Amino acid sequence: MQKYVTNLLSSYDFIYDKKHGYGHIAGYEVNVLSNVMAPGPLFMFSTYASVEKKTSIVNRIRALHIKYLTADQFDYGVWVIIGAFTSKKFKQDAPATLEKVIRILEEAEAPKADICPKTGKPLDELDSKIVSIPDTPLKIRLSSDGIAAVNGQIDEENKEFADTPNNYLKGFFGVLIGAVAGLLLMIIIRLIGFYSAIAAAASIYLGVFLYKKFGGKPNVVMIVMSLATTIVFVMAALLVMYVLAANGLAIQEGIAERGMQAVRYYWNNNTEFRREFTLDLIIGAALSVVAEISMAISLIRSISRPKKLQ
Secondary structure (H helix, E strand, C coil): CHHHHHHHHCCCEEEECCCEEEEEECCEEEEEECCCCCCCCEEEEECCCCHHHHHHHHHHHHCCCCCCEEEEEECCEEEEEECCCCHHHHHHHHHHHHHHHHHHHHHCCCCCCCECCCCCCECCHHHEEEEECCCCCCEEEEEHHHHHHHHHHHHHHHHHHHHCCCCHHHHHHHHHHHHHHHHHHHHHHHHCCCCCCHHHHHHHHHHHHHHHHCCCCCCHHHHHHHHHHHHHHHHHHHHHHHHHHHHHHHHHHCCCCCCHHHHHHHHHHCHHHHHHHHHHHHHHHHHHHHHHHHHHHHHHHHHCCCCCCC
């Protein structure tokens, strides 16, 4: 697929490195991104337009009813994915599809690369520059006023976030509900004979969702609170299962001990019980840690504040 994308862009003013390309198509500033999860490359057309106008353009592109063609809007314009079932099909159909998309943009009189996609004012070479959009591979030319407007919005959003109350107690109740759900899921999964990190991941996801839903401020405390509560409850789930198992054995064997006393008895007197308990504890902890590390990375990204344009 990559070579066909490169060939498609070769007739335009474009620099493409197999993962991201930047250049101009029919006078429009365009970023092209490759994503192995998508059926084709993502074309991001920079253009100044109201939300209503961008919505109209997107609807017209969707109305083409071309298979594997999708479209939507973003802050600086409109994007489309031009896909295909096979690379050969992409090579055959993509040029015509791209032309149709451009025609729709032109018929809608969507401003081209000589207009700032943020302010709608003409771009002056001496009073504009290509900026990298933080946390994305996108490069977009903006006027000085456009850059100042974006940075002003970011400053305002960050100030609003800083002034938002933490509401840790309310958020904790959300995390607690998620942890209890994870505990129950962990017990069900183990009772049917499986080890799984799904319970820990689901617990963290639900806990974070409810933490924010209950008014908690999404920050580092949210992450630490969620991860710590989840690991405690996952380990508690293992303990509950072995308390139940020890109680069952004690009843069968006519032994008086119950609860933790039963667990202690079989730990000291039943090698198989001790071995399985230890193995479950190690595997359960390992899977939970893997799930939590994965979720922590995602959560850290989700709470990062937008960075100003340079």
